[in-house]
Amino acid sequence: MDQIYENIQCNAARVNDEDVRLMLWDTAGQEEFDAITKAYYRGAQACVLVFSTTDRESFEAISSWREKVEMEVGDIPTVLVQNKIDLLDDTLIKTEEAEGLAKKLKLRFYRASVKEDLNVNEVFKYLAEKYLQRLKQQTAEDPVVHTSSNKIGVFNTSSGNQPNQNCSDLNGREVINLRPNKQRTKKNKIPFGSCRLL
Numbered sequence: 001m002d003q004i005y006e007n008i009q010c011n012a013a014r015v016n017d018e019d020v021r022l023m024l025w026d027t028a029g030q031e032e033f034d035a036i037t038k039a040y041y042r043g044a045q046a047c048v049l050v051f052s053t054t055d056r057e058s059f060e061a062i063s064s065w066r067e068k069v070e071m072e073v074g075d076i077p078t079v080l081v082q083n084k085i086d087l088l089d090d091t092l093i094k095t096e097e098a099e100g101l102a103k104k105l106k107l108r109f110y111r112a113s114v115k116e117d118l119n120v121n122e123v124f125k126y127l128a129e130k131y132l133q134r135l136k137q138q139t140a141e142d143p144v145v146h147t148s149s150n151k152i153g154v155f156n157t158s159s160g161n162q163p164n165q166n167c168s169d170l171n172g173r174e175v176i177n178l179r180p181n182k183q184r185t186k187k188n189k190i191p192f193g194s195c196r197l198l
């Protein structure tokens, strides 16, 4: 990839009766863009670390990516994904290695194929669930700083004109847009102000 980030996509999921809108940022893997890509995943609320079945380097870069993300946004729901499992016959990563890495990093591990649409939704559903779980935990611990509604609006970019304005989804259900988190995470008391998945 020769861009800083490839694309931003929005996706919606219904998790435990909550509407969750996901905004996905696919960042550049190259180190020369590190300083810039950081700005894109700052404030992220969940992370997908993906390596390719046919790209050993992408596998070897995972630990370093985990560290970079942790340094920037702290401990957010994260999964490890091995993509392109439709090409398992040409794999450059042994099963034990991939599973070992997931274990070492204490991450849930998915094998997926974007091409064949295998396990893709599962990844995002899991992250949305984890996110909601943590949000509810936070709300219980510190109800003052969170909305009292049990509908969860998850999504925003920092550039919207009215970032806190709520809206309705296609089914007329209310979707609450939470304000983006401008604080840095280490001392962050409101870690779920916005949602961007990498």
Ligand SMILES: Nc1nc2c(ncn2[C@@H]2O[C@H](COP(=O)(O)OP(=O)(O)OP(=O)(O)O)[C@@H](O)[C@H]2O)c(=O)[nH]1
Binding pocket: 001, 006, 026, 029, 083, 084, 085, 086, 087, 112, 113, 114, 115, 116
């Ligand atoms: N066979 C197969 N090919 C895939 C799969 N997912 C993506 N690809 C192909 O892999 C290539 C790279 O896909 P990208 O989406 O650009 O992946 P990336 O991680 O951004 O890779 P870079 O562009 O190298 O940074 C494209 O040609 C895709 O069509 C998959 O699950 N199986």
